[in-house]
Amino acid sequence: MVLATVFVSLPLVVRELVPVLEEEGLDQELAARSLGANARQCFRRITLPTIKWALAYGVVLSLARAIGEFGAVKVVSGNVIGQTQTVTLLVDERAEQFEPGAYQASILLIAVTVICIVGVSLIHPPEGRSSTTGIKRWG
Numbered sequence: 001m002v003l004a005t006v007f008v009s010l011p012l013v014v015r016e017l018v019p020v021l022e023e024e025g026l027d028q029e030l031a032a033r034s035l036g037a038n039a040r041q042c043f044r045r046i047t048l049p050t051i052k053w054a055l056a057y058g059v060v061l062s063l064a065r066a067i068g069e070f071g072a073v074k075v076v077s078g079n080v081i082g083q084t085q086t087v088t089l090l091v092d093e094r095a096e097q098f099e100p101g102a103y104q105a106s107i108l109l110i111a112v113t114v115i116c117i118v119g120v121s122l123i124h125p126p127e128g129r130s131s132t133t134g135i136k137r138w139g
Contacts, residue, residue: 009065013058020054021047053124060120064113 028050032042067088074089085093087105094102 005066005069008069009062012061012065013055016054016058016061017051020051024050056120056124060116063116067109067113 028046029042032046037045069088074092087109091102091105091109094100094105
């Protein structure tokens with residue numbers, strides 16, 4: 001079930017990361033390598049700070065997609081109550097049988113998704129400001 005969700009949601013993370021990595025280029029990493037930094041140091045000190053907000057947005061988008069994922073989870077999981085049933089599958093089951101709780105569970109899923117998206121938007125620094133120095137970039 002997790003594998004199916006990762007397979008469906010991972011492109012959202014990649015779609016956020018690739019433009020940031022392409023825009024940044026390899027200059028800083030190559031300079032760090034020429035100054036003696038190993039791969040782990042380059043990633044931790046150069047690449048990770050560069051991609052942290054794109055990674056955060058990608059993870060939130062993936063979370064939102066995973067919360068609402070229905071098709072892949074239903075096919076892969078088998079919908080065994082108490083073992084592989086997700087909230088999305090519970091909403092489907094209760095809506096089909098006209099049992100109470102389907103709307104409440106779906107509102108809960110929507111609320112969690114909105115809270116995650118708003119939370120990342122609130123903690124993200126304003127555009128044009130460096131997240132580490134607070135100095136406005138020109139150009």
